[in-house]
Amino acid sequence: MATTTATIVLSSTDLLSDELSLTSTATLTQAGNSTGLTGTEGLARKTVTGGHAQYTLFDGSDFTADKAHKVYLKNLSTTASEYFLITVNAEDVGRLYAGDWALIPWSAHDNDNDIKIDPSAADMTLEYMLFTDE
Amino acid sequence: MATTAAVTLNSDLLSDSISLTASSTLMKAGTTADDLDMVDYGVIDIVTGDQFDLFDADNPSGSPVAGLLQNKANKVYIANHSTDETYYVEIMIDAQNVGRLYAGDWMFIPWSAEDANADIEITANTGTNKIEYALFHQGRTLDAS
Numbered sequence: 524m525a526t527t528t529a530t531i532v533l534s535s536t537d538l539l540s541d542e543l544s545l546t547s548t549a550t551l552t553q554a555g556n557s558t559g560l561t562g563t564e565g566l567a568r569k570t571v572t573g574g575h576a577q578y579t580l581f582d583g584s585d586f587t588a589d590k591a592h593k594v595y596l597k598n599l600s601t602t603a604s605e606y607f608l609i610t611v612n613a614e615d616v617g618r619l620y621a622g623d624w625a626l627i628p629w630s631a632h633d634n635d636n637d638i639k640i641d642p643s644a645a646d647m648t649l650e651y652m653l654f655t656d657e
Numbered sequence: 658m659a660t661t662a663a664v665t666l667n668s669d670l671l672s673d674s675i676s677l678t679a680s681s682t683l684m685k686a687g688t689t690a691d692d693l694d695m696v697d698y699g700v701i702d703i704v705t706g707d708q709f710d711l712f713d714a715d716n717p718s719g720s721p722v723a724g725l726l727q728n729k730a731n732k733v734y735i736a737n738h739s740t741d742e743t744y745y746v747e748i749m750i751d752a753q754n755v756g757r758l759y760a761g762d763w764m765f766i767p768w769s770a771e772d773a774n775a776d777i778e779i780t781a782n783t784g785t786n787k788i789e790y791a792l793f794h795q796g797r798t799l800d801a802s
Contacts, residue, residue: 525670535660547763555743604687614753617767625677625766628756
């Protein structure tokens with residue numbers, strides 16, 4: 524069985540009056556059991572040359588619905604004002620600014636439940652990986 | 658001020674191992690010198706049966722467009738501390754399914770709070786799920802009492 528772990532460390536020396544140091548490790552498993560995820564797409568990079576427009580990164584109809592998929596995204600831009608707007612179906616999730624990363628649980632709830640990206644400028648590059656629960 | 662978020666992904670699901678690390682400093686939207694300097698943090702039990710707003714985009718109430726959260730570089734961290742592998746919480750934004758956070762899982766996502774309805778919503782399934790959560794943001798206004 525494959526073992527995939529995701530560890531996050533959130534740290535700050537001055538956000539609070541005491542130091543913040545939060546670590547959490549998840550073993551990525553299938554929905555409702557302890558079997559490790561065995562499928563992946565990526566790791567990959569995509570440079571969107573066309574600029575501001577919406578693109579489908581992962582199509583909800585391509586994956587089993589209501590599972591424990593995980594999506595990793597990173598904006599490789601170094602221009603602070605540049606961001607990818609991340610959308611699920613037609614609902615904005617958030618703006619991934621230069622250098623930011625995200626790990627998003629994705630249920631692929633229905634055929635329209637696509638993960639979409641919309642770069643704020645031309646020639647922006649996104650790094651991405653999908654761990655699938657199939 | 659500086660808050661950093663680092664992730665490490667390790668896996669043996671391919672013929673060669675994967676080891677990916679990324680780190681970012683949480684900055685206000687569009688800046689390189691001004692950090693996100695505010696946080697809402699907590700731990701709460703989410704009981705089954707209802708959908709709850711974990712983070713309300715309508716902030717301050719009635720003024721979403723003027724709200725300080727809207728279309729900014731907010732970050733949301735949620736961890737599910739349940740230990741029963743069948744337990745999960747469904748994360749939605751404005752009634753749109755995003756994903757399921759099973760026992761032991763965590764998520765770290767940007768949140769643009771694009772309008773008054775773009776709440777981060779959470780629903781517990783199977784049983785009561787203990788949730789740890791944090792919202793890193795650049796400011797919001799409390800509702801007047």
